[in-house]
Amino acid sequence: xxxxxxxxxxxxxxxxxxxxxxxxxxxxxxxxxxxxxxxxxxxxxxxxxxxxxxxxxxxxxxxxxxxxxxxxxxxxxxxxxxxxxxxxxxxxxxxxxxxxxxxxxxxxxxxxxxxxxxxxxxxxxxxxxxxxxxxxxxxxxxxxxxxxxxxxx
Numbered sequence: 740x741x742x743x744x745x746x747x748x749x750x751x752x753x754x755x756x757x758x759x760x761x762x763x764x765x766x767x768x769x770x771x772x773x774x775x776x777x778x779x780x781x782x783x784x785x786x787x788x789x790x791x792x793x794x795x796x797x798x799x800x801x802x803x804x805x806x807x808x809x810x811x812x813x814x815x816x817x818x819x820x821x822x823x824x825x826x827x828x829x830x831x832x833x834x835x836x837x838x839x840x841x842x843x844x845x846x847x848x849x850x851x852x853x854x855x856x857x858x859x860x861x862x863x864x865x866x867x868x869x870x871x872x873x874x875x876x877x878x879x880x881x882x883x884x885x886x887x888x889x890x891x892x
Contacts, residue, residue, distance in 0.1 A: 763860055766859040766860055766861075767856070767859055767860050769859060770855045770856055770858070770859030770860065771806055772806070773855055773859075774805065774847070774851050774852060774855045775802045775803060775805045775806045776802060777802075777847075777851055777855075778801060778802050778805045778843065778847050778851070779798045779799055779801055779802020779803070779805070780798070780802070781798075781843055781846065782794075782797065782798035782801040782802065782815065782819075782840075782843055783795050783797075783798030783799070784798075785839050785843065786798060786819065786836070786839070789832075789835060789836070789839065791819065791822060791823060791826060791832075791836065792822060792826050793822055797815065797818055797819045797822060798815075800814070800815055800818060801814075801815025801816075801818075801819070801843075802815075805847070812840065812843075812844045812847075815840065816836075816837065816840035816844075819836050819840065820833050820836055820837060823835075823836040849868070852868075853865075853868050
């Protein structure tokens with residue numbers, strides 16, 4: 740329908756733009772999946788090195804949840820903290836797990852995301868980092884929802 744509504748002189752430009760959008764969106768999706776795999780792998784290795792039971796399961800969950808911005812790291816960290824509380828029985832183990840998850844989150848946010856998105860979407864890492872900071876400043880999902888509330892007419 741959009742192609743039929745497009746004026747004759749703009750059809751080629753529209754198709755070119757549509758093709759480019761499909762390519763960029765596909766590259767972005769592959770980049771997000773690769774980033775989730777790396778975060779899961781790093782989590783598995785870190786938790787296994789700390790001797791936490793179910794490290795592989797928690798790492799896979801963390802990697803999969805990492806595809807959900809802001810919620811993923813919290814979910815993976817919460818599951819790991821609960822497992823650490825039951826396994827260690829004191830607060831030293833969960834505190835170490837919390838530090839590991841904070842470090843993994845910062846590695847993901849400041850190193851992996853800019854580098855992977857630079858390759859996937861062909862953007863400068865500084866641009867990606869700036870876009871991530873702008874998104875976080877605007878409040879992520881909750882900020883977006885609060886700006887576009889349903890209105891009664």
